[in-house]
Amino acid sequence: MPRSLSAALLLAAILSACTSIPDYPNKPLAAGSANAPSASPLDPDPNAPLILIAFSGGGSRAAALGLGVLDQLADTSYLAPAGPQSLVDHVRVVSSVSGGSVVAGWFALVGPKRMDELKDRFLARDNMATLEWQAAEPVTWARLAFSSFTRIDALRDLLDRELFDHARFADLYRPGAPILLMNATDMEAGEVFAFTPARFDDLCSDLDQLPLSVGVSASAAFPVALSPMSLRNYSYEGCQGKIPGGGWIEAELGLPLPRYINLEEYKRARYAHALRNGQGAYRNEHYLHLLDGGLADNQGIHSLMDALVAPHSQTQILGGINDGKVKRIVVISVNARSDSDNHIGSDEAVPGLLKVLSTVIGTPIDATTAYANTSMNDLTDALQSAGSTNAGQPGHPLFAGLRVYKVAIDFDQFSPDQSALETDVKNISTSWNLSPQALEESVRAGRMLLQQHPCFERLMVDLGVAGAAGTYPAARQSCPFEGD
Numbered sequence: 001m002p003r004s005l006s007a008a009l010l011l012a013a014i015l016s017a018c019t020s021i022p023d024y025p026n027k028p029l030a031a032g033s034a035n036a037p038s039a040s041p042l043d044p045d046p047n048a049p050l051i052l053i054a055f056s057g058g059g060s061r062a063a064a065l066g067l068g069v070l071d072q073l074a075d076t077s078y079l080a081p082a083g084p085q086s087l088v089d090h091v092r093v094v095s096s097v098s099g100g101s102v103v104a105g106w107f108a109l110v111g112p113k114r115m116d117e118l119k120d121r122f123l124a125r126d127n128m129a130t131l132e133w134q135a136a137e138p139v140t141w142a143r144l145a146f147s148s149f150t151r152i153d154a155l156r157d158l159l160d161r162e163l164f165d166h167a168r169f170a171d172l173y174r175p176g177a178p179i180l181l182m183n184a185t186d187m188e189a190g191e192v193f194a195f196t197p198a199r200f201d202d203l204c205s206d207l208d209q210l211p212l213s214v215g216v217s218a219s220a221a222f223p224v225a226l227s228p229m230s231l232r233n234y235s236y237e238g239c240q241g242k243i244p245g246g247g248w249i250e251a252e253l254g255l256p257l258p259r260y261i262n263l264e265e266y267k268r269a270r271y272a273h274a275l276r277n278g279q280g281a282y283r284n285e286h287y288l289h290l291l292d293g294g295l296a297d298n299q300g301i302h303s304l305m306d307a308l309v310a311p312h313s314q315t316q317i318l319g320g321i322n323d324g325k326v327k328r329i330v331v332i333s334v335n336a337r338s339d340s341d342n343h344i345g346s347d348e349a350v351p352g353l354l355k356v357l358s359t360v361i362g363t364p365i366d367a368t369t370a371y372a373n374t375s376m377n378d379l380t381d382a383l384q385s386a387g388s389t390n391a392g393q394p395g396h397p398l399f400a401g402l403r404v405y406k407v408a409i410d411f412d413q414f415s416p417d418q419s420a421l422e423t424d425v426k427n428i429s430t431s432w433n434l435s436p437q438a439l440e441e442s443v444r445a446g447r448m449l450l451q452q453h454p455c456f457e458r459l460m461v462d463l464g465v466a467g468a469a470g471t472y473p474a475a476r477q478s479c480p481f482e483g484d
Helices: 007-015 059-074 099-110 117-123 127-136 138-146 151-164 197-202 212-219 247-254 263-275 301-309 317-322 353-386 416-426 436-451 454-463 469-478
Strands: 049-055 077-080 083-086 091-097 179-186 192-195 229-232 287-292 328-335 403-410
Touching (some): 049 059, 049 301, 059 099, 059 328, 059 436, 091 099, 091 301, 117 151, 117 436, 151 212, 179 301, 192 212, 247 263, 301 353, 328 454, 353 403, 403 436, 454 469
Antiparallel strands (some): 179 287
């Protein structure tokens, strides 16, 4: 997310400071219809790895780092009962925020064979110069002042023109495509808003017809620099759709114990109830104004956790775990946070407005990311503990023997002899352009950090990947399982 604003973008922000009514990009569901749930992410082979990835925010740096991780997965194969399998083909769920939504959206749309096109089509271009040039044009000023055009529409137009070719969410339903969980922040409720079929059922809105660029833009709508992405909630307008899945909401809100057993789940039910225009809803959600997903969760962890273990999740992964249909879960979190020295501590002068603004936004984002990562770590530990009993003994659950591989990718994980690359990638600014060197280094960092992670090495050993046995002692020590 940008740490500075150019004069042109700042002028555009001033010109559009007054409120305006946008052209809402989402459409209502047809009478009697609902959004089709995503295809099951479960593999017929229970020993096949079920890979879930969370891509953080961080502008083009985050997209390039995520590209490196996907490239490394694509280059890693193992021998399955059905023949050689690439690990990238086992990526079943992708959750994303801001810059991470660019690589996640592209991967979900085109698959692994066309991933490298992301470089030429978007990452290698000076997108900031394009946005600034457009912001400086008098035509843009007039559109901002006298039409429904907003600053977020400029980013949306750029994504459609350069990358997504006006693709819609319906285009994500290709064979083998992962479930995409693209995350923004509801400006009123402060809740994570994920672009999923279930969430758009809450709005009585047709997700299939929504442009993919709308989801990416909402996920990356950094406050002040960009205006919110606004959606219309048709649940408040005589919804004619046939909306499923309300039973869990009624149970959470109608029974006395859920709010004490799991307060966060209760709050999610209360939010969904408000979106559905339920009786006695705690807030009015006629319209949703969405900002950068990093304000609520810059890692995309909350949506990934819901997909993994929420009983009401349309992924049904929890049911697959309980039924013994999943034996290997790989959770990869890719954190592209920058860590450059802002020189505030070495400057005797009082920090200026822009530094204060970036701090009051950036510091809470880092804090929520740390909290989300801790929650995910606790969850995966609980899953690992639940599956640690010996399978096949009387009375033991079907999920006995479950192995959970936690792979957290972070720039702080470089080894001492990689310090030069670590310094370089940490100092890449958060914006929508990368120098050729920054692009190459970010992709290389993603490849390297995944390849040398002990739990990824352990996964390769367990899958019998050629050449992985030599790393087994260190991988087993850092990523142990019962029976080692």
